[in-house]
Amino acid sequence: MAIVPQAGGAFQTGGDYAPTGNWDYSKATSLTLPSGVVGSSNLAPQVGQFIETDLSAAQIITLHSVPVTVVPAPGAGKCIVIDTLVFSMTYNSVQFTGGGAVSAVFHGLSTNLINGTVAAASITAAANYAGQFVSAGTAGGVLLAPGANLGIDLSAATADFAAGNSTAKVFVWYSIVTL
DSSP, X not given: OOEEEOGGGOEEEOSOOOOOSOOOGGGXXXXXXXXXXXXXXXXXXXXXXXXXXXXXXXXXXXXXXXXXXXXXXXXXXXXXXXXXXXXXXXXXXXXXXXXXXXXXXXXXXXXXXXXXXXXXXXXXXXXXXXXXXXXGGGGTOOOOGGGTTOOEEEEESSOOEESOOOEEEEEEEEEEEEO
């Protein structure tokens, strides 16, 4: 798809167009792209990407026995590299109990991919919580080969939670590398 300048500074999409000369971008008033043209699935894999995942109370309760995928598998010979993960919980009215520290792991594996964990006490508290975590690779390295073509899951380390009714959002900024 090309973005083609029109008279008066407007743009039109379509065709194979390579602009020449000098463009006056200050005259552009709007740019409309067809639905589905821009998104993580259309980016070059090495470009930073973002995904948001909503967690229900039922998903939080079973984070140990049924981890939740927050970034889908990237495809054969590729691996996800987390840049930043944000876990944000909105307290409702019933506290969670039990559980274990929550971390980001390759699907089916247990190595934490972020620096630190969401403490179980943060999830079981009667309060909202938001925490930002960066890649564990910044602290000495994470082996990527075991994560080839595996998604990223959120998992509680030692036990499921119980009883609570709060919800959470997980925001992940990541890249995909070809191994």
